[in-house]
Amino acid sequence: MAAAYTPMIQQYLRVKAEYKDAFLFFRLGDFYEMFFEDAIHASRELEITLTSREGGTEERIPMCGVPYHSAANYIEQLVEKGYKVAICEQTEDPKQAKGVVRREVVQLITPGTMMEGRGLNEKENNFIASVTPFSDHTFGFAYNDLSTGETKATLIAEEFTAVLNEISLSGAKEIVVPVDFHEDWLKKMKERTVMTISYEDAIGIQDAYAPLLQSLTQEKLRMTASRLFNYLHRTQKRSLDHLQPVNFYQMDQFMKIDYFSKRNLELTETIRAKGKKGSLLWLLDETKTAMGSRLLKQWIDRPLISEEEIKRRHTLVETLMESFFEREDIREKLNEVYDLERLAGRVAFGNVNARDLVQLKKSLQQIPSLKEIVNSLPNEEAKTMANELDACEEVADLLEQAMVENPPMSIKEGNLIQDGYHSELDRYRDATKNGKTWIAQLEKQEREKTGIKSLKVGYNRVFGYYIEVTKSNLHLLKEGQYDRKQTLTNAERFITPELKEKEALILQAEEKSVELEYQLFTDVREHVKEFIPRLQKLAKKISELDVLQCFSVVSEQRHYVKPIFSTDKKVIIKDGRHPVVEKVMNAQEYVPNDCLMDSEREVLLITGPNMSGKSTYMRQVALTAILAQIGCYVPASQAVLPIFDQVFTRIGAADDLISGQSTFMVEMLEAKNAIVNATQNSLILFDEIGRGTSTYDGMALAQAIIEYIHHRIGAKTLFSTHYHELTVLEEELEKVKNVHVSAVEQNGKVVFLHKIKEGAADKSYGIHVAQLADLPDELISRANEILTGLEQQSEKPVNNTDLPSKPVKQETEGQLSFFEEVSTDNKNSVNSKEKRIIDKIKKLDILDMTPMDALNTLYELHKKIK
Structure with a gap:
């Protein structure tokens, strides 16, 4: 066909x-x-x-x-x-x-190989990644930003979920995999909104890219990076001289924040709006350069766990805070620095224009004074950084001599190169200029000779130069004075041998001038290309300086403090605040809270009404730890923190419709991820675990999870709940402590104080919250009636046959069991108050029961006492 x-x-x-x-x-x-x-x-x-x-x-x-x-x-x-x-x-x-x-x-x-245009966000990297599975159940993972040339690679010896997490952290828009990549893995990647899947089977190392892989000692890493480079080479079909040596990293070099936790904490985008505004990145981004903004996002995605490197950043932030005038001078200079990383990439890629090179020149001209300012800071780390600011004077001087200040966008139409840069170009320009002067003089001369004031000498691309006379003035010309060239409706156009000769000289000079300018421009571009490695190193140092000054500005403006790292895993946060909520609200309105956790307070069980601030409190503890470990100061009046290796969160409820998972299933999967992977050096935030199923099921799971974390993991854990029955765990588990968000009732309405206090909350104020939501008064009244009825019903005595069949373990060492004490009190405890209830229930030993039996027992005994 x-x-x-x-x-x-x-x-x-x-x-x-x-x-x-x-x-x-x-x-x-x-x-x-x-x-x-x-x-x-x-x-x-x-x-x-x-x-x-x-x-x-x-x-x-x-x-x-x-x-x-x-x-x-x-x-x-x-x-x-x-x-x-x-x-x-x-x-x-x-x-x-x-x-x-x-x-x-x-x-x-492709989505992962964009080099310019609106699809390339200047404040975000545009990563393309490759995944290579190996027979020993490990995965090679590499990702590259073609616009900047940076490439990173690691080995993942975990389940494919860990690969998905790395993909999410990189934000890769395109994934390159072998043709026989497992279908289930492809499906899971697509569920994480990876836009494009591409295939590349070639993993042989090409000579051009061999130097970039020298730092990779493991063959698996070399194969993974080679797959990525081969795909880029095959698709871009040009020299990629700006690709930087592959940077190997180990995942345990950074605090691990899984996909769910990053989303729940809204580190780089908000859950609902899917935008930057309202995220931690939005709060912090006081950077002055696009490359600084990109580095800030990378630091937020991967907080450090090296105390030495964290303290190095803190020291520089402190110095910049103390050196206000120098910092403002630095910000002013950075404001004039363009995107060196992507400018270098465009030079190598061959799509740089003259305006780009002028931007590069202006950026480099800021470096000497910037270097001088940084060197003046009273800090040895700052002086070291200053010494690493390479101004690339040769490039700046070349561009100053060669490029005009305001060149056109096109590089093939001339007007790019300075006068005096190239002698032959100057001769062509002189010929063109003199020729056009001659044309102007010719027009004046012919007007005087013929007496035709409207006579003009013009030019167009089709007919070249001509003398134009309106038809009303043709009678003023002598016979044969000019050679007729073109007839128009209202005019005639003529030519003379002398004009024809000048036209050839002018056009030849213009054509040769444009051709020569383009050649000179490409020569300048090729010369600049030789400095790409130096420009990229400079870009990294400028980016780091930009992020550190950004931290100092935010810390000073928001009244943050320098954190101290504990050696005994203590958490002491005084007057802690949620950094983003505090910014959105008026600072005077935000209620700060303390958080104390140590070897005797590893699990905080948080109770209190909805909307009272439990989730905000939990998030602010996590964000404080993350801020500390990226090198920033933290929102508190005092902060003593351990260095956390991982942060896990389960906050909020959302169905995963794409993969067909309910809210409760998502909740359990996120809980499982934390429980399976957390260590004693981790931070866990669990909000309302178990609410997606029946009351007994939910309480059983919640208690079992608390016990498991308490006995098996030992991680610092914030666990909020509306299951007030769980508050008795404070007496059963030595490292569990009750705290609550306080609220008071005034004139039948609840007032949230947003203050964390010791002990358990007395109730949840659910109907009061419904009232705040402006549900109909009739509905609220009916709910109160039903609640009163249920409370009265729960106070009726229950028969022993209503109790769980499994007997409660008796207390030892001469203590009375719960049943014996109720008997000796002649059942007067039925009307005892909450303190009486807690005194009774705390003596139960439920550790030998199943979670379900234990919770059933607690629930029934609670009713019996009431």
């Missing part, structure tokens, strides 16, 4: 067969055309007209196209939606072609 198509369509089909998973932009003259299914699909996605054309068969071929000069906008639209676009250009001069003009794909643009 293909043979029936025209030669051009056959050529299109041959190229398309190699790029089946991409839209093929096929260059025909001034348009990129698409045919067949590509045309139908693209017309819908881009909202452009679908047409058709003859293709050599009886049926017309679907077709649509976009102008080549505006194609970038259409390409970005497709890539933003997760598609790939193959750019197929004419690689042969049509005048010299014998038959169909030769065409080849010159680049494959």
Whole structure:
């Protein structure tokens, strides 16, 4: 069938067969055309007209196209939606072609390989990752930002969930895997909203990339990184000189924050809005450069666990806080520094323009004074950093001499290079300038000679230079004075031999000038390319300085304090605040709270009404730890913290509709993730565990989880609950302590004090919260009636047959059992108050019971006492 198509369509089909998973932009003259299914699909996605054309068969071929000069906008639209676009250009001069003009794909643009355009957020990395599974159940993971050249790699000797977590932390928009990658893994990756899956089986190390892999001693890592580099080489089809040596990292070098915890804590985006505003990143981002903002996000995603490196950052932040004027000077200089990382990438990639090079020059010109300011800071670490700020004077000087201050966007139309930079270019420009002066003088001379004041000497690309005379003035010309060239409706255009000669000189000089300027520009670009490694090192130091000054600004403005790290795993937070909530609210309105945890207070069981601030309190403890370990000060008046190896959270309720999991299943999976992976050096936040099922089931699971953490893990844990029956665990488990968020009733309404106090809450105020939500008064009244009835019913005596069949273990060492004490009191304890209830229940030994039996016992005895 293909043979029936025209030669051009056959050529299109041959190229398309190699790029089946991409839209093929096929260059025909001034348009990129698409045919067949590509045309139908693209017309819908881009909202452009679908047409058709003859293709050599009886049926017309679907077709649509976009102008080549505006194609970038259409390409970005497709890539933003997760598609790939193959750019197929004419690689042969049509005048010299014998038959169909030769065409080849010159680049494959994908979500993970964007180098410019609105799809490339200046404050976010654009990572593409590769995953390589090995037979010993380990995974190689590497990810690269093509726009900056940075590449990182690690080995993961855990379940595939850990791979998913690394993908989420990197934010990769495209994942490269082998063709035989497991279908279940692909499905799980797609559930995590990975936009594009690509395939690459080549893992051989190419000579061009071998130096980048020298730091990788393990063959698995080399294979994983090679897979990624081979994919980039195959799709980009050009030199990638800006790729940096692969940076190997181990996951246990950083505090582990899994996907769920990162989402729940809203570290880099909010849960509901899916945007930066309202996140910790939004709060902290007082950076002055795009590359600083990107580094800040990386630091938030991967807090440190090296106390030495954390303290180094804290010391620099402290110095910058104490050196206010120097810090403001640093911020002013940083404000003039453009994105050195991506400018270097564009130089290497070959898509840098003259304005980019001027930005590079202006950035480098800030470095000497910036270096001087940093060196003046009273800190040895700062002086070391100053010494590492390489101003690349050779590049700055070259660009100062070569590039004009305000060049055009195009690099092929001239006006890029400074006068005096190149003697031959100056001669061409002089010829052009003198020729145009001669043209102006000719116009003046001919007006005087003919007496025609409206006579003009003009130019267009088709006819060149000409003398134009309106028809009303033609009678003033002498016969044969000029040679007729073109007739217009209202005028005649003429030429003279002398004008024709000057035209040739001027146009030749202009053409040669433009050609020479482009050649000089490419020479400058190639020279700058030699400095890319130095520019990238400078960019890293500028980024680090930018983030540290950002920390100092936020810490000073928000009145944060320098944390101290404990050696005995104590948590002492005085007047702690939730950093984001405090910023959103007026600072005077926010109620600070303390948090004390040590070897005798490892689990805080938090009770209190809804909306009272339990979740906020839990989050602020975690965010305080994260802030401390990224090197920032923390929102408190005093903070003593251990260095946490991991943070786990289960906060909030949400169905996972994509994978068909209910709220309760998501809750249990997140709880399992923490329980299985946490260590005694971890921090766990559990909010309302067990509420997604029946009361008894929920309480049983909640208690079992608390006991498991208490006995088996020993992690610092904040556990909020509405199961007030669980508060008795304070007496049974030596490291569990009750705290509550206080509230008071005034005139039948609840007032939240948002203050954490010792002990358990007396009730949950659920109906009061419903009232605050403006539910109908009739409904609220009915709820109160039902509640009163239920409370009265629960006070009725119960028969022994209502109690669980399993007997309660008797107390030893002469203590009375609970039943014996009730008997000797002649059952007067039925009307005792809450303190009496706690005194009785605390003597039960439920550790030998199953969680369900234990909770049933507690629940029934609680009713019997009341």
